[in-house]
Amino acid sequence: MTVPLTQIAAGHTFDPMTFVVDAETSRAYRAATGDTLPVYDTEAAVPPLAVAALALGALLEAVGLPDGTLHANESMRVHEAVPVGSALVCDARLAQRSSRGGWVVTALESEITLEGRTVLTTRATVMCPAEAS
Amino acid sequence: MNAPDVAQVTRLLTQPMLNAYADASGDHNPIHIDEAFAKTTPMGGTIAHGMLVLSFISEMMAGAFGPQWLATGSLDVRFRAPARPGDTVTARATAQEPKDGRLRYAVECVSQTGEQLISGTAEVSA
Numbered sequence: 199m200t201v202p203l204t205q206i207a208a209g210h211t212f213d214p215m216t217f218v219v220d221a222e223t224s225r226a227y228r229a230a231t232g233d234t235l236p237v238y239d240t241e242a243a244v245p246p247l248a249v250a251a252l253a254l255g256a257l258l259e260a261v262g263l264p265d266g267t268l269h270a271n272e273s274m275r276v277h278e279a280v281p282v283g284s285a286l287v288c289d290a291r292l293a294q295r296s297s298r299g300g301w302v303v304t305a306l307e308s309e310i311t312l313e314g315r316t317v318l319t320t321r322a323t324v325m326c327p328a329e330a331s
Numbered sequence: 332m333n334a335p336d337v338a339q340v341t342r343l344l345t346q347p348m349l350n351a352y353a354d355a356s357g358d359h360n361p362i363h364i365d366e367a368f369a370k371t372t373p374m375g376g377t378i379a380h381g382m383l384v385l386s387f388i389s390e391m392m393a394g395a396f397g398p399q400w401l402a403t404g405s406l407d408v409r410f411r412a413p414a415r416p417g418d419t420v421t422a423r424a425t426a427q428e429p430k431d432g433r434l435r436y437a438v439e440c441v442s443q444t445g446e447q448l449i450s451g452t453a454e455v456s457a
Contacts, residue, residue, distance in 0.1 A: 223355075230351035231386040232342050237397045246404060247389040248356075251382045255357035263360070265372070268410070269381040275405040279398065 202262035204302040204326045208295040215256045215288045219244045223252070224282055243279040250274045250320045253288040253308050264326050270303070271323035277316045287311050293321070301325045332457050334426035334434040337395040340387045344379050346416040352383045378413035384448055385410075387422035388438050395424075396455050408438070408451030419443040424453065432457055 227248040228238065238245060250272070280286070287310070294305035303325050310318040346366070353359045358380055361368040369377040385408060393400045414420055424436040433454040440449040 226351075226355040230348065230355040231383060231390065232348070233386065233390045233393075235390060235393055237393055237401065241398050241401055243398075243401045245386070245389060245393065246401060247382065247386050247406075251356045251358070251386075254382065259357065265362075267360075271407075271409050272382070272385060273405075273407040276401065276403055279402040 200260070200262040202264060202326075203258075203267075203304055203324065204264065204328070206261065206292050206295070206304075208292055210292045212257065212260060212290045212292075215253070215260070215290070216285060217252055217256060217288070218285050219249060219252065219280060219282065221282050224248060227251070241279060242282050244282055244284070246276045246280065246318060247274065249280050249286065249310060249318050253286075253290070253310055253318075253320065254306075254322055256288065257290050257306060257308065258324075266327045268325045269322065270325050271321075273321040275319050277318060280312065280317050284312050284317075286317070297328060300328050302328050332429050332434070334429060334436060335395065336426065337391055337424040337436060339421055339423040340391040340394070341419060341421045342387055344384075344414055344416050344418045344420060346377060349377060349379055349383065349416060352380055356380065356382065358382070374413060376415060378415055379418075381410040381449070384414050384420055384440050387420055387440060388424075388449065388453065391422045391424060391438075392436075392453050392455065400455050403456035405454045406438075406451065408449050410449055412442075412446055412448050414440070414442060414448050420448065427452070429457060
């Protein structure tokens with residue numbers, strides 16, 4: 199059973215998630231965002247925000263999100279370029295949880311690694327209506 | 332070390348674009364793709380994924396810095412207002428004082444009416 203995000207305690211560590219960013223995944227992301235820059239092909243690299251988006255999508259799919267949930271803030275830092283075809287591991291935790299003005303505010307921190315090396319770190323602040331918790 | 336100018340990116344949001352982004356990212360929240368459902372919410376219609384709108388900022392920085400952005404870029408932003416299909420979104424950057432060996436920019440996305448959708452900072456190693 200999926201546990202709603204609003205009921206997960208601060209400090210909770212999620213099970214590691216593995217995902218592959220292959221050429222088709224990268225192409226589909228670039229087509230959807232309208233990004234036609236040649237640099238991804240010349241570098242054989244994935245747009246870094248695609249990696250952050252895929253990791254966040256997988257993480258939020260693993261929890262229950264009430265209607266009205268808002269993505270309030272996003273931070274991302276690239277530590278090294280992500281080559282096309284990488285098998286990545288995302289380790290995530292609920293770093294912060296608080297109630298404010300009718301909202302449950304949660305901060306999700308992720309470290310994304312490739313063969314043990316950190317390639318991306320992210321922090322997403324998500325606000326859920328308190329009455330849904 | 333001076334931060335060079337960064338060319339803005341302008342993109343028209345469409346519902347097919349939101350649908351394609353949902354498939355590409357795995358975020359199928361109905362507020363983005365189900366127009367009938369979205370009309371019943373306080374939003375009154377579908378809204379773009381915040382990460383889709385943010386991608387225009389990342390594209391802008393990748394266009395300016397190429398491989399350096401792909402290997403050392405960072406973003407720290409706040410989503411301030413929703414963008415909707417039919418909106419024309421412009422991502423733009425204003426150079427700030429470099430810090431700790433990194434070029435810094437104030438970045439934002441604005442709609443065709445000038446409403447600020449996203450604001451924050453972007454950095455890249457010099």
